[in-house]
Amino acid sequence: MALGAKKIHFIGIGGIGISALAKFLRAQGAEVSGSDIAEGCVTKELKQMGIKVSIPHTKEAICKQDLVIHSAIIKPDNIELQTAHEQGIPVLSRKESLKMILGDKEVFAVAGAHGKSTTTAILSAILKDASALIGAESKEFHSNTRALKSNRVVFEADESDKSFLECNPSCAIVTNAEPEHMETYAHDLRQFHKAYKDFLNLARICIFNAEDSFLGTLKDLKKPCIRLYPSQDLREISYFCENGIPKTRFHLVCEGKDYGTFQVYGLGEHIAIDAALAVLAAAQVIPLEEISKNIQNYCGIKKRFDFLTHGKCTIIDDYAHHPTEIATTLKALKTYQNLNSIKPLTAIWQPHKYSRVIDNLQGFVECFTGVDKLVILPVYAVGENAIPLDFESLFARYTPIFADCVVREGETLLLKKDNQTLERLDNGIVVGFNAGNLTYALRGGI
Template sequence: MAITSGFNKDLLAGVSRLHFIGIGGSGMFPLVQILASKGYTITGSDVNEGTIIDSERAMGIHVYMGHAAENVLGADMVVYSAAIHEDNPELQEADMRGIPCVERSVMLGYVSRLYPRSICVAGTHGKTTTTSLITTMLELAGRDPAAVIGGKLPLIHGYGKAGNGQNIVVEACEFAETFLRLAPSVSVILNIDNDHLDCYGTMGNLKMAFRKFALLASHTVVVNADDENTMQVMNSIDRDVRTFGIRKHADYKAENVREYKPGFYEFDVLEFGEPYAHIKMGAPGYHNIYNALAMTACVPLVGLCPSDAEAAAANFTGAGRRFEIKGEVNGAMVVDDYAHHPTEVGATLKTARELTTGTLWAVHQPFTYSRTRALLREFAEVLSRADRVVLTPIMGSREVDDGSVKSEDLAALIPGAIVVESLDAAAQYIKENAKEGDLVITMGCGDVYKAADRMIQE
């Protein structure tokens, strides 16, 4: 789990051609965009066609379909995603030929140092939305930032961009300590919750990783004053700290919070107790108040004005797979969300409940056996807040099914829940049972969004 190699400022010395294994991934695309803009020749391979690969080909990048040893010929360096296994023929060929190979997070760490003013956003929940909000603020203000985002931001038509400005905004993932490879000028910590304990083992280890991340900041750390775990991490830290919050004393505090329409909020922001900004959110959900506050706390750190935060909040309607309205089925609204932890599922269902008076359907794809097993009762408690729950089989991702937990175990704890055999079956069940005025929300960080797409297809 620990990072064994430090930053190498000469990582790309003598490199002119980079080959990306898994180039169609959303995490790879912003790196490809940035490095191509810096003059590097890029090639890549993947196993499935997609919109990202279409965009890369439009940039003039040659993308191979399928992994084959000959694909790496001529490359000076190979970049691979965490999903690529050691037995991949391209990795093996590169190793045999002495071509350096680096994992995506290593390259992301290098890229984060190409821009003098980097903002890296960490936290168990809200990273994508907050990264998107800060990117939106800088983009609308004419700063032309670079960005690496975990979801698709409509404003920039993708998961990131290569900017010509001084700033880069990076979604900083804590999985396996990959965020410790970054070089933030500003570190943002939204919250710390009990996730990725398959990597860290204990909350103490997880908190220690976040503390290390905070200490990476060369300028300022922006943190959530209402999150107890985060504030424990920040005790006696040797950095300039700015806090934001709703309930506790904070440097940037939300006051006069109200719904201006069901599920959508506006509020005043006080900076050090003085009126600073009025935020009216274009994206629904009470939890997004914290994300907007984190953005607002960054305003003076990047040399902008409160009006820039106000404009970003009003114009940002959400990132891809973050309460994304997909369409309708039988007159019921269909929404898709990335929620894959009980805290996120609870917040998402709370927002959904505010937007419907009909039946609230939760279609959930559990992600990884270890998380499902460890948080089984927590998942059951929050999913029970929906009126009807449909569960798909667990998506194991990087884990092997040892038979110790199944979706049926979760369903047994949720009154009336059913388990279907596939995403197609989930879509069909909703088509047969949802009615006008209902709200259907698909949730999970796997491919459950495909079920939402199939629901709304004629």
């Protein structure tokens, strides 16, 4: 089915991934509509673009469209799904639709447990004439999507539901392959690793971090590969702040080729790695001089090392919800501390899912090493049943503060428990680690 002139309805259009597809197809000429259970920032943005969005789901939203696409969380008893089936309208999940949507595109697909949103956003900044579909909001174009008519697409590929195997990668980029979302792979590491290998083998060319414990073992891939060895290929890494903006500078030499020196928004070796992978991918299609210029367009992504205030109290929102990600961000923040002589460093952690905490418990216990103060909020359960966990004993080494919620007041944060203020955080660096609703509290409810 050619989708350019079709009527397409998206159920669950407020989701970050499915909204990106809706915006992209609209730019290709499709007539797009959608629905969701409740209003949100994304649905408001879509309405402002002129897309008809129904809140909540209603059978009247289904009116002889050519195709219905639904997010993964939509259940078979959804009234719109049932109505679509009754009307004989083809219905696809987001995962199933990818091959149809991206099948004739030149796709630069970025996968990995950590850093894929950042790498995708950096690559989209470099390849400025390509469409971009990111699992986070780019501060460059204030959206998760840059929808152009270009045949080239920069795409954040998702391993959580194996949908990265459906995205038709021309160039496959992998930041790392640390086990995550193992329920999708029956908790079988062999299945998980096979999926990554299959993803790489789908592409015309593969680019990946060869110092990853699994990716470094891949010697029999069927396609040309560029292997980045960060410890030897990233040279002269340095960090600095320019008008308060944190930046990383590095020199890249990979497989005997000198790519030159680049500087990019953000701090830390992980930023240098993400940027280097983006540079190696972009170098397949544009000159290095253009890459060096365009990479300056990258100015971060929302909720990733996201500075909300600068001043006596520097508030930062970070999407890290895995021990590796938290430790990496804290390492970068300590660099920022040293550059700016700021103390203390307070971490506010909103654990995400009981299952994730249990699966990575020792990692969580260790990853906050070096913080001056640790605040622990209730687990953001995402529909899971509560599992008893003795956070007080497990994290006793940090003498943590246990709060119910955080309230933003000007450029300070109030820690609340039982509707009483426990403490006011009004100096140093305060970073919130979460994939839940803490992000809104840090922003004052926005």
